[in-house]
Amino acid sequence: xxxxLKTPNTMVVAGQPAIISYVPEIxxxxxxxxxxxxxxxxxxxxxxxxxxxxxxxxxxxxxxCRENLxxxxxxxxxxxxxxxxxxxxxxxxxxVAAAEHHVSVNSFIVETLNERLKHA
Numbered sequence: 739x740x741x742x743l744k745t746p747n748t749m750v751v752a753g754q755p756a757i758i759s760y761v762p763e764i765x766x767x768x769x770x771x772x773x774x775x776x777x778x779x780x781x782x783x784x785x786x787x788x789x790x791x792x793x794x795x796x797x798x799x800x801x802x803c804r805e806n807l808x809x810x811x812x813x814x815x816x817x818x819x820x821x822x823x824x825x826x827x828x829x830x831x832x833x834v835a836a837a838e839h840h841v842s843v844n845s846f847i848v849e850t851l852n853e854r855l856k857h858a
Contacts, residue, residue, distance in 0.1 A: 749785075751792030756780075758788065771796060775812050776803070822847075 747758045749769070756769040761781075769792050770779040780795040782788045803810035824832075836846035 749788065749792075751780075751789055752796050754796055756792060771799075773812055774799065775809055 749756055749758055751769065751771075754771050755773060756771045758767055758769050760766075761768050764781070766781050766783045767788055768779060768781050769788050770777075771792075776799065778795055778799040780788065780791040782791045800810050802808075832843050832846065836843045839846055839849075841849070
C-alpha cells in the first residue's frame with residue numbers, strides 16, 4: 739500500500755516523506771526529506787528523476803547515520819509557536835470551551851487543530 743500525503747508539494751520516496759519545490763535559478767525541482775534528524779535533499783528535473791535521486795540520497799544518508807551511530811529519524815517533536823489573531827468574543831468562547839474540557843486554551847486549540855488535520 740502506497741502512503742499518500744494530502745499536503746501540496748510533497749511526495750513519498752522510499753517510504754520517507756519529502757517536500758518538493760521548484761528552484762527557478764537552476765530550472766530543477768528540489769526535494770527535502772522531512773522527519774529525519776539531519777538534512778537530506780535531492781535535485782532532479784522530473785518526477786521520475788526526483789524518485790530516483792531521492793532514493794540515492796536517502797540511502798546514502800541512512801548509511802552515513804549507521805556508520806556514525808546516529809539515529810536517522812527525529813524522535814522528539816519540536817514545539818513551534820505562532821501568533822493567532824481572533825475577535826475578542828472568540829477568546830471568551832475558547833476559554834469556556836477549554837474549561838469545559840479541563841485543559842488550557844493552548845491545549846484546546848492544539849487538540850482541535852489535530853482533529854481537523856486528521857480529516858483534511
